[in-house]
Ligand SMILES: Nc1ncnc2c1ncn2[C@@H]1O[C@H](COP(=O)(O)OP(=O)(O)OP(=O)(O)O)[C@@H](O)[C@H]1O
């Protein structure tokens with residue numbers, strides 16, 4: 052389902068991420084029973100994402116969107132299927148190589164209030180990716196990068212020493228975004244990352260995402276409920292329902308962005 | 315009372331108690347083994363401000379004691395002799411830490427006067443000095459035991475919570491074995507394994523460390539619970555997703571959660587191990603005469619004559635209760651603070 | 658039903674594990690009963706050697722453990738060299754006495770704790786609660802050893818009740834009813850000490866359990882309908898708090914057993930405590946082992962019973 056024109060005019064950019072036949076079950080074991088109950092969160096999910104393009108993933112609540120996102124950053128282990136990143140199956144990688152790959156992709160969690168360590172200040176949170184991938188930067192250099200990233204998401208200097216508890220939901224979301232941008236990832240997975248922002252902030256950050264995509268040829272997997280935002284950002288759509296990608300044509304009014312939300 | 319004031323009082327009280335016990339030699343006027351054979355069971359020495367002639371003095375003084383002339387038990391004060399209380403007096407040498415010794419005591423009186431603020435025992439040894447020196451051993455036992463239990467417990471708890479799977483299963487099943495014994499039976503069982511006769515205080519403290527090592531199960535389970543929940547927090551997952559190593563996640567996102575727990579648990583465990591020392595020494599399985607501990611200082615309280623006539627020999631029991639009260643208070647304050655931080 | 662069987666099997670495996678570990682460790686302990694016997698000039702070295710051979714002390718510990726297990730199954734728990742009889746015959750009367758003490762103390766402690774805890778919960782924040790809280794805080798801070806010494810002092814001063822033992826001297830000739838009266842008098846001090854040692858802990862727990870239920874929305878609305886306090890407590894709050902209280906029952910048994918050990922020794926109550934102490938001093942491993950195992954059995958059984966009670970009282974758990 053095409054929406055935005057292809058990123059580089061006519062020539063197809065190379066595939067960055069290819070998901071093939073992914074299935075995931077959550078098993079719950081009972082204290083005094085041998086039987087286990089299983090939730091099939093993903094069933095045989097396949098799709099491709101090309102460099103510099105955005106795939107919008109929509110679907111009802113509980114359809115497995117967050118589960119898919121977690122699989123991609125290796126926080127859940129799928130039972131079957133492959134996740135090819137630049138052609139190599141990252142599920143099979145040895146730990147050291149996994150670390151490398153994880154530096155190139157980033158997941159922004161659905162709920163920013165829990166994704167930030169409450170004991171840390173904004174600066175410390177945003178600096179964490181640099182610490183993890185110890186880039187050999189001087190502390191002045193890394194501080195400059197942190198400030199730059201925070202400026203990008205429009206968080207001024209007076210917010211830097213605060214802790215997540217003292218920020219609004221939207222501000223937390225920006226901090227999460229700033230942290231995501233630190234390592235200049237090739238693939239950014241946004242799990243309803245803009246959902247808690249007001250419209251103008253959504254617009255701003257949407258523009259920022261578009262601009263970054265232009266400049267660094269980043270790819271986005273954009274999980275959302277908001278069709279209008281998706282129609283602006285995304286090149287492709289995929290609809291997830293009950294853990295499956297369903298072939299469904301979206302109403303054209305929606306894609307064109309003319310459908311007004313019911314108020 | 316405002317909360318802050320209460321905390322200040324609590325902290326200064328605890329600090330004072332610990333300092334007094336740690337530097338027992340300085341606060342105690344006599345050595346714990348120094349006997350005054352002519353003054354067994356002397357009652358607490360009274361501090362006077364008014365002398366026999368009825369004149370007031372600005373500084374307290376004491377009289378020396380003489381056995382009753384009529385041959386009955388007890389002592390009378392020899393009002394002809396007055397010895398003013400002196401601060402920072404030179405007395406017996408005592409050990410501060412390791413090889414360092416000192417001579418200066420906080421207070422005392424010029425000889426041949428004597429000052430027993432808490433009376434003397436059957437050998438005429440100063441009860442206050444014995445309580446201070448004894449408390450030092452008991453408190454050391456408490457701290458050593460709690461440290462041993464907490465460090466092993468924290469290590470195994472983190473291991474168990476962080477690496478789920480068979481590591482977790484093995485550690486948790488083992489902890490159940492250790493929890494299947496009531497605490498004092500466990501203490502006795504461990505004591506039964508070790509040599510019966512204790513030669514030195516150090517050897518005994520080593521015992522307490524062994525007991526501490528055996529008491530790891532409960533702290534381990536508490537720590538495991540915290541680690542399990544911290545591990546699944548989204549910020550820990552986020553760090554993992556960014557490629558953080560196990561060490562990074564542990565160091566920055568999980569361990570800070572357990573420090574406070576360790577502190578509150580320590581406030582509960584230290585009295586428990588003080589009690590372990592007290593119980594063992596009370597039953598003759600710990601440190602024995604002439605070295606005092608709060609455990610063997612309680613032994614005379616089993617005697618009817620002591621309970622009836624020499625009430626000052628019951629003071630160690632009150633010291634014990636005081637220490638316990640302070641630690642209980644500390645643990646509730648810590649827990650309340652923890653609750654505030656959480657919410 | 659499956660759950661019940663599983664819990665039983667689990668408890669059995671647990672006890673087996675405890676016994677194996679304690680047996681291995683106690684066998685490794687320095688010195689044994691024969692070393693103590695050797696010091697006795699009345700016993701010839703040959704006799705000691707013969708005894709050693711008879712009891713197989715030089716066999717490896719797994720073999721001895723197997724022998725011991727077999728003996729446990731026969732109810733003998735091995736042979737006590739210092740008492741010169743089967744440990745089983747030694748154990749049962751002692752166990753009965755300890756159980757008598759702990760059972761009575763449990764009942765008394767709960768009889769104090771439940772009403773007190775409820776009253777505190779109902780008067781939360783008011784002076785009655787503060788007073789009660791202060792008393793429990795102080796009682797909680799007094800170690801049982803000091804508590805029993807204080808009671809001993811009281812008994813010595815007032816001579817209201819005997820200060821030790823289980824029966825008075827010469828009580829063997831008394832009639833049954835007089836004997837029971839004598840026993841009751843001897844029970845007062847240890848039971849009181851045990852109950853007072855445990856009650857403050859229970860009071861705190863009852864108070865917080867009941868408070869939590871009283872704050873629950875369903876009871877808030879019940880109050881809104883004007884239902885009386887007594888009715889709320891007995892019909893709603895107590896049943897709702899029952900779960901956590903039952904779990905506490907299992908837990909409190911462990912605490913009571915520990916305290917009872919100490920109190921029995923101080924008051925020379927002929928229970929498991931003094932037996933264990935004597936056996937330890939005589940290095941009579943079989944007796945120590947048997948007492949340790951028995952305490953584990955009591956604790957595990959207590960938890961098992963609490964678990965089954967919970968299962969029986971809470972339909973939610975049964976449904977799983
Ligand atoms: N940790 C888990 N354990 C067990 N089941 C889970 C777990 N996480 C999610 N599930 C189940 O997997 C299914 C998919 O959940 P997921 O969180 O992926 O939905 P979602 O599409 O992100 O929904 P939403 O739009 O509400 O965020 C749901 O049925 C959910 O109950």
Ligand SMILES: [Mg+2]
Nearest residue numbers: 116117118161
């Ligand atoms: Mg989701």
